[in-house]
Amino acid sequence: MSLADKVLAVNNDLPIRTERPVHSGKVRSVYWLTEADSRRLIQQKGYDVAPDAPLAIMVISDRISAFDCIWHGEGGLKGVPGKGAALNAISNHWFQLFKDNGLADSHILDIPHPFVWIVQKAKPVMIEAICRQYITGSMWRSYSKGERSFCGIQLPDGLTKDQKLDDVLITPSTKGVLKGIPNVAEVDDVNISRQDIETNFSAFNFSQASDIAQYERLLKEGFGVISEALAANDQVFVDTKFEFGYVHDASGQEKLIYMDEVGTPDSSRIWDGEQYRQGNIVEKSKEGFRQWLLNNFPDPDILLNKDRMDEREALARDNALPSEVLMSISQTYVGIAEKIIGQPLDISENPKAEIIDVLRNEYQLID
Template sequence: MSLADKVLAVNNDLPIRTDKPVHSGKVRSVYWLTEADSRRLIQEKGYPVAPDAPLAVMVISDRISAFDCIWTGEGNLRGVPGKGAALNAIANHWFKLFKEQGLADSHILDIPHPAVWIVQKARPVMIEAIARQYITGSMWRAYSKGEREFCGIQLPDGLSKDQKLPELLITPSTKGILKGIPGVPEADDVNITRKNIEDNFAAFNFRSAGDIDRYEQLLKEGFDVISAELEKLDQVFVDTKFEFGYVTDAEGNEKLIYMDEVGTPDSSRIWDGAQYRNGEVVENSKEGFRQALLNHFPDPDILLNKDRMDEREALARDNELPESMLMDVSATYVGIAEKIIGEKLVISDNPKAEIVQVLRDAYGLID
């Protein structure tokens, strides 16, 4: 079996029974189950949700995106072997810890296969909440040019690159294009302040102004839980993205939960602790792949400059990366996953066939 066969690159063509269009993101595809299948599974599996809660099957691919483009490799390598399984295993691990430590639930109800989650429909809060413990990346680039205010937060002078910040910062941005909010540009992923959120909490899908405090509390507590666990592995939790939403539980109560994924190499920066103490940054996250791309192409401005998006898309479409670049990412993701979960990661030889079999035999979702 070739390396390319082990990669789950296309994940929106599975024969899962659904009466709605399949929603495909950069990495995951979502299959909304029929009302009958949702009700049946809630009853059969005893999921702790309202009997009429809409459920979905979420299938993660091994595709790799960076700089808003999907990248491929030589030899028909359409993704990174083991990447999807690594991301799911890490997120599952953190979500379980959050629940055990009394923080909040997630949208995940069941894990039929390492690449699959069964989730309940959540009403998303329209914020990508970034928590930062160190100054690096886009924040450092802006700071080094003289900017001192980020999302309404003032930073002191005299900080140096990759330094630990005086406190954990929450720097939110919009999730999707939000219209009609005073002072907030109608564009995806623009930075916003806490005051923007307070003044327009309903527009960001918060139920109440008090839930802004709740989301910040869950974000800080979640960050601290992951940071403390990574510290035991001598890994530095640098920054991460959290997403939140509302669900209704079996008793009919609406509650704020964690959704999407948490603490993964796709949504976070994780540095090797020993190397960091030596004054060197070694990435155990997607940031390493971003740096490799910047070094690989002669004009890195194409990847950094949003005004050159057409050229960037052409670069991703027309260039197959060396196999070694994608295998480096595989080693990083699988390596950090195995550290975090404390066991060997199971990587399928033929993920698509396995997923079809388990969803047919154990869940009755494939005819």
């Protein structure tokens, strides 16, 4: 079996029983189960959800996205070996740690396979919140041009690139296009302030205004849990994205939960601690791949300028990247995953066949 065969690049063609179209994102595909299958699994497995809660199978892939495009390599390599298993294993680890620390549950109910989650339908909070402990990336680019106000937070003069901040900053942005909110542009991923959220909490899908404080607590305490665990492995937790939603448990109680993924190399920046102390930045996240793209194409503005998306998509489509670049990303993802979970990563030889087998024989979701 070739290396390309071990990569799960296409994850929206599994024969899972569903009555709705498969939703395929940049990395994951979501299969909404039939009402009958959802009810059966809730009863059989004892999931702590309402008896009629809609469930879905979420299947990760090994695809690599950057700058809102999917990239591929030479020799038919359509993804990064081990990437999907690494992302899921890392998220599983952090979500469990949050639960163990009494923070909040996640949308994950069951893990049938390293590439697969069974999740419950949540009402999403329409915010992507970035927690930042260091000034780097887009924040540094804006700061270096003179900007000092970020999502309603004033930063002092005199900060230097990659410096640790005094506090963990929460810099939220909109998730999707939200309409009719004063002072908030009707475009995806626009920065917002805490004042915007407080004044229009229901427009962001918060059930009540008091949940904003809980959301901020879960952000900061979740960041702290991950930061402390990574520091024990001499890794620096720089920043990460969090997403939240609401679900109901078996008793009908509504609760705020973590969702999507958390603390992964896709959604976070992680630096090598020893190198950082020596004044060097060694990325243990997708940021290293982004930097490689910026350094290896003659016009980096194509990758940074949203008005040039057509050119960017053509760049990703028409350029097969060197296989050693994708293998270097694989080493980064697998390496940080194994540090976090404390054991070798379970990497499938034939992920699609394994997923079909377990969902057919153990969950009866494939005819």
